[in-house]
Amino acid sequence: MAAIEVVQGDISLQDTDAIVTAANESLMGGGGVDGAIHRAAGRRLAIAGAAIGPCEPGDAMATPAFNLNPPVKYVIHTVGPVWEGGEYGEAEVLASCYRRCLEVADELGARTIAFPAIATGVYGFPAKQAARIAVTTLQLSSALVEQVRLVAFDQHAYDLLVAALAS
DSSP: OOOEOOOOSGGGGSSSSEEEEEEOOOOSOOOHHHHHHHHHOHHHHHHHHHHOOOOOOOOOOEEOOOOOTTOOOOOEEEEOOOOOOSSSHHHHHHHHHHHHHHHHHHHHHHEEEOOOOOOEEOOOOOHHHHHHHHHHHHHHHHOOOOEEEEEESHHHHHHHHHHHHHH
């Protein structure tokens, strides 16, 4: 099992081999964390995303990191579920996002990876439940990734992730 840490900050500034973006299906950029990563990585990220997309919810695909600072080499794009009340398999789709990102990281040889809080922004997944799913899924993984960093955008998300990791 990889070591898991929680930090608060800007995911585009993490010193990991790969960073995950909570993408839309087109992989061409959007709002929130995806928009921030696309702005930091530059225009070529959207072009690369368009070339490999679309990406289905629960899946993950990788592109180069372009203008992101080393050691970041890859952006792993994953599409979370849109929250519709929890009766449509949203929890399993979210868990699949984390599993697939780790599988893609292993395929790339990435040893360190940073995740945002997938699907908790405009997709509306309840943040507390999402934090538990993220931590549990990562703890159960047999991926070769050595270090997982959960990057919280704000104090509330940070507190939820720390609590999930502690339980």
